[in-house]
Amino acid sequence: MIDILFAAGPDDWADYETPLRAALDGHGLSYRLSRDLPPEGVDYIVYAPDSQVTDFTPYTGLKAVLSLWAGVERISPNTTLRVPLARMVDDEGLTRGMVEYVTGHVLRHHLGMDAHIVNPGHDWAPVVPPLATERPVSVLGLGILGRACAEALAGLGFPVTGWSRRAKSVDGITCQFGPDGLVKALKSAEILVLLLPDTPATQNLLDAETLALLPRGAAIVNPGRGPLIDDAALIAALDAGQIGHATLDVFRTEPLPAGHPFWAHPRVTVTPHIAAATRTGSAARVIAENIRRGEADEPLLYLVDRSAGY
Numbered sequence: 001m002i003d004i005l006f007a008a009g010p011d012d013w014a015d016y017e018t019p020l021r022a023a024l025d026g027h028g029l030s031y032r033l034s035r036d037l038p039p040e041g042v043d044y045i046v047y048a049p050d051s052q053v054t055d056f057t058p059y060t061g062l063k064a065v066l067s068l069w070a071g072v073e074r075i076s077p078n079t080t081l082r083v084p085l086a087r088m089v090d091d092e093g094l095t096r097g098m099v100e101y102v103t104g105h106v107l108r109h110h111l112g113m114d115a116h117i118v119n120p121g122h123d124w125a126p127v128v129p130p131l132a133t134e135r136p137v138s139v140l141g142l143g144i145l146g147r148a149c150a151e152a153l154a155g156l157g158f159p160v161t162g163w164s165r166r167a168k169s170v171d172g173i174t175c176q177f178g179p180d181g182l183v184k185a186l187k188s189a190e191i192l193v194l195l196l197p198d199t200p201a202t203q204n205l206l207d208a209e210t211l212a213l214l215p216r217g218a219a220i221v222n223p224g225r226g227p228l229i230d231d232a233a234l235i236a237a238l239d240a241g242q243i244g245h246a247t248l249d250v251f252r253t254e255p256l257p258a259g260h261p262f263w264a265h266p267r268v269t270v271t272p273h274i275a276a277a278t279r280t281g282s283a284a285r286v287i288a289e290n291i292r293r294g295e296a297d298e299p300l301l302y303l304v305d306r307s308a309g310y
């Protein structure tokens with residue numbers, strides 16, 4: 001009997017219980033799945049950032065923690081966790097959702113859609129946007145999500161530069177890495193997409209100095225994490241016209257506090273962390289597959305490198 005503790009919030013339990021049971025049954029596993037199990041008998045913990053578990057010490061027989069979220073900044077540094085941590089990679093749901101969000105918001109800025117959607121004076125003022133082939137876009141982060149978005153944007157014709165920690169090669173994308181690569185990626189980006197994880201190395205990556213490297217009037221789309229951007233520096237850059245618009249899905253504090261200047265800024269679009277929701281059916285299949293692997297002594301999928309923090 002495999003004991004699986006569902007240690008995410010009550011809403012998640014309501015959404016996930018049925019799909020998780022269906023996915024586990026599909027593997028013919030014999031299991032107990034509950035929100036409440038004696039810690040010492042637990043084999044796997046299904047985790048989300050609002051989990052009731054913050055100290056893993058009592059889980060003496062734990063084999064792995066399986067995150068329902070792709071971003072693991074809140075659990076990866078936990079020193080009481082001493083077993084493998086797998087994060088969510090869900091090509092059927094999460095990745096598709098992110099590609100749709102990013103291409104939609106990039107196209108909005110590229111086409112200048114706002115001028116037509118909000119046109120109180122009913123001005124007939126034709127401004128023909130350039131073709132995508134004339135609009136360089138950079139994607140910071142070339143992991144599962146960044147790469148899928150970079151490829152989708154390149155498929156629409158945008159010249160795309162991608163930036164990652166380690167060197168890589170992706171067909172149709174100009175790949176950069178390291179500090180020099182960041183400067184190149186920023187200098188060319190009329191639209192900048194942030195798909196980096198929140199780690200000590202990425203926090204405040206966009207500050208006054210790096211924002212100044214972007215072409216004047218550049219747009220930023222951030223579905224990565226709030227701490228990637230120095231909020232005050234972004235507001236100053238927006239006010240100075242250095243940044244034309246920022247579409248932000250993620251924030252240092254969520255929900256974004258009522259008085260935060262982003263809410264009122266005319267050139268900030270706030271979306272409430274909805275860029276790519278984990279979809280219950282496909283995510284449950286990813287969790288169940290990892291439990292099957294764990295029980296079969298096969299390597300787990302999507303393990304987090306906790307020394308790098310993602």
Ligand code: NDP
Pocket residue numbers: 070071072094140141142143144145146147163164165166167178195196197198199201202223224225249250273274275276277310
């Ligand atoms: P991955 O781990 O697959 O990719 C992370 C990418 O960031 C990699 O290309 C990695 O480089 C790069 N990277 C990490 N650290 C650095 C650094 N110091 N310098 C340069 N590049 C760096 O993550 P995903 O693509 O799956 O997800 C990215 C992030 O998206 C998540 O961490 C999460 O924060 C966010 N997210 C947001 C959602 C939303 O709804 N808003 C939904 C899901 C995720 P390398 O390839 O060299 O390792």
Ligand code: OXD
Pocket residue numbers: 068069070071072088276277278
């Ligand atoms: C995630 C997210 O990390 O939704 O999965 O932000």
